[in-house]
Amino acid sequence: MTGTTLGSKAAPVRFDGVSKVFGKDVVAVDSIDLQVDAGKLVTLLGPSGCGKTTTLRMIAGLEMASSGRILIGDRDVTRLPATDRDVSMVFQSYALFPHMSVLENVMYGLTFSGFVKEEARNRAMQGLDLVGLKGFDTRLPSELSGGQQQRVAVARALVLEPQVLLFDEPLSNLDAKLRRQVREDIRAIQQDLGLTVVYVTHDQEEALAVSDEIVVMRNAAIAQIGTPRQLYDAPNDRFVADFIGEANLLHCEIVSVEGDEATIDIEGYRHRLPARGLPPGPATIAVRPSRLVIGRDEGVPATVAKATYVGVRMEYTLTGGFGQVFAVHDDVDTPLEPGTEVHMGFATRGPVLLPDED
């Protein structure tokens, strides 16, 4: 069997109404349904404590679901312990075994999977090669930098060709520069090998950069599932709008709906945008800072309260009858002075209507 290259047995993951309750009444995950397609990278994104890690650990079998069903491929694994699932995980702390060399660490799982020693060694070497650590095999984990340790942990998980590969905030122990590099490496390996990856993070930028699909979680439940673009351009509610990128939330009035187009009114300024099934009446509109158009004549009257030059662009805080918004502008050559009276309009694409929650 020598000469085989690492491949993947990527399989889909499905959650049917899965809940996890700790003790008597700590509901960490509340009846979630989820489908992760084979060969896709899906991130679980949400604020701290919302149940991401718990969800991930239930896929690994380190936590047992209190109710519901978990399927990996066609197999119901709900009651199966971690050892018997074909899932690998890269831990936040890497969890490299400090008493084993890099090679022994990477071979560890292979020896339990029925490979003969020679083959296990071969695969482990290939795995190290894949993550760019050729020649580090005899080192101890403590003799590697943080980024290298991280890659050993990835290699150790990869070489088992798991049906699903899990990452729990893999970048949180790395410095900012390394983060970008490592996340691109992970994404590249995932796409090359066609792995199914579930990835936990609380950093929305990271999620947007690596994911095929993002699952936004809130309070133990799923707030929205979608591609990065869908989430950014069409958040379901205020929480998602606010969590993914910055959004200005403004009250408005839907004055009329024709087909799936709505016309809204804010202090006399009218704008047309997709209705998303909302009826006429009060509503909320979410506008990204870059989608606010600052002009002199058309739009809602506003005053520049603060202007900040950040190099690539200008950042403004505008106040008016609507409250306060945050806007960015590419024109850095003719900045607006604080106190200037302006009109604030919306770009043709970008603003989305949200149901009024108050």
Next chain:
Amino acid sequence: MRAVSSEKTTPPVLVFWIAAGWIGFCLFPWYMLEDGLWSFGWLFDGYPFDEDYAPALFLVGQGEKLWLAPLLIPLALPLLVLRRPKSDPAYARILILSGALGIVWIIAQGFGIGIRGFTYDWLTALFGELDDRQYGMGYGAMICATAFLFLFTQGIAARGAINGDVFVVSAIGGVIAIVTAFVFFPIARMLFAAFITEDGAYSIAVFFSKFFDDRLWGLGCLSGTRCGAAWNSLFLAILVGFITTVLGLAFALVVTRSGFRHKRALRALTVLPIITPPFVIGLALILLFGLSGTVSEAVAEAFGIQPTRWLYGLPGVLIAQTLAFTPIAFLVLIGVVEGVSPSMEEAAQTLRANKWQTFRTVSLPLMRPGLANAFLLGFIESMADFGNPLVLGGNFDVLSTEIFFAIVGAQYDQGRAAVLAMVLLFFTLSAFYAQRMWLGKKSYTTVTGKGDAGVHPVMPRGLSIPVHCVVISWALFTVIVYGMIVYGSLVELWGVNNTLTFKHYVTAFSIGMTEHGLHWSGAAWDSFWTTIMIAAIAAPLTAAVGLVTAYLLTRQSFAGKNAFEFGTMLSFAIPGTVIGVSYILAFNVPPIEITGTGIILVISFIFRNMPVGVRAGIASMSQLDRSLDESSLTLGANSWQTFRKVILPLLRPAILAALVYSFVRAMTAISAVIFLVSAEYDMATSYIIGRVENNDYGLAIAYSTTLIFVMLAAVGLLQLLVGRVRIGRRMHHATERPA
């Protein structure tokens, strides 16, 4: 590929235990062998047909001991599951059924039929007189019982307990079984013994008459005569607890909050109680303050006062125990005093409290639970101490020695021993319970793991001076006492002939040459080698049981875990004398008949010292990041492989420590040992006590000194090795999280 293998074929572990059951039944002698487990004479002496050595199968085949025949059913049942998949509900059901049947039947027949036929009258009434008899369980029965236990746990695992983890379920089952057999069962036996009348019937009246005895509860000392042993013990324990706590705190303050220069030397004092057999201090005090003691004679000469026997009684025992147990309080309180976060104290100072106010209003209150803890420890140790009261007690009766005299002395009254043991157990368990339930929730130690950059303020002057005085004088006293021990071993006859001599060492440890080679002619060699052997056998077993228990407690969660923890730590609070009494009451009759053997000594050490192993294991296991095990599990190792390949290698220092400490403790123990030794298996400590009772102090002290040095060497070796291992371990950068 991992999933497939675990479902279709029969797990090898199951095959192993099924086979073990059959082998135990068919091949090994079922009953205990007269000459002990290690002799193999039986192999050539009529095996397998001789009744004494026959395996169960042959016994039954010859029409004897027919009550063993039903065991064939639970032995045969598991054969049915061999082809079934694990997920088949019948798999679990059959294993549970056969395991339970086997265990229950072995227990039932073991207790029901003894050396005089049926043990209980109602059995005789039911089945008529039985002409046959049986002795204690031997190899065959043990192997069979173990096999049934693990078949049972595999059945439970197959039903989905602990995610079907066979190793964890079996480990839990194993620990519960041995703790039940060797802690709870003997204690229960002993409790029953308190109700037995002279002709073997049960009676509450007997219990009450023994319980409300004046020798136990009398208050005569208030009016000039003697008080009961219970009051004496209680009074002594409270005094010792209080004094050792105060002294321990003083030591801890000097070490952590002063500029004292010899801190390392003070810390070295904490090793002393570990390496000192408990009664040795008592002996040294006799050399100093006894009738012909150095100090007594000097005083007599200087002031013309006749030396008295003031030492024998409360004062002597109190001084000896304070000397012996202060280091324990010290050790506990160092942790507590260091555990008070410096930033709390610094905060108090920035809030305009001066040093004394800070100490009184912040530091001391934060240490309060630790102080209570030290007090309770001193209390328990004093209650349980046997050696010092035996050597110095005089007419001051305490429970632990009374128990001994009740069972060894002329009175030979098992019931009284049992009642006394119950009272003693009640006191220590109450203290233990208070410590766990009340203090457990109230620990203020504020070590958070976050870098706490402050410095402890030094003690206020008004406190510092008296504390230093006390500490220095007590430390000097300790040094003198230990010096006395060494000196005393080199003196011809204490107080009479003070010429220096190696005579005692020669008597104890001489080695002769004969034509057959070395001849260990010294009087002490026998007990010395027995002690080393028993301690060396017990140590690895203790460490193993302790570490497995620690693993279960730190790494697994299961129903009843709190009760499990309480049960395993309980033996810490059971005084050695109680263990001793309960063991001879429980284990001198079938089904477990091991009094007079070396095994009973080994077993008593395992369960006396298990809490030490558990503590060591818990302490170091909680430093290992859990994600190490978890990643091993997600990489396809099962929990046994994870335990062996990841946890054990990382725990090497803890294992070593547990090994050495259980070895050393086994060598210094006396209280349980003195009940359990036999002519063939005499231990060093009981031999020494015997010498003391014959007024042969020279030999006793020479032997004690030798023991102290042997153990010092063992502990020193440990320090050296652990130091090495730690360096070789290259710390866990990998698991470190940035703050």
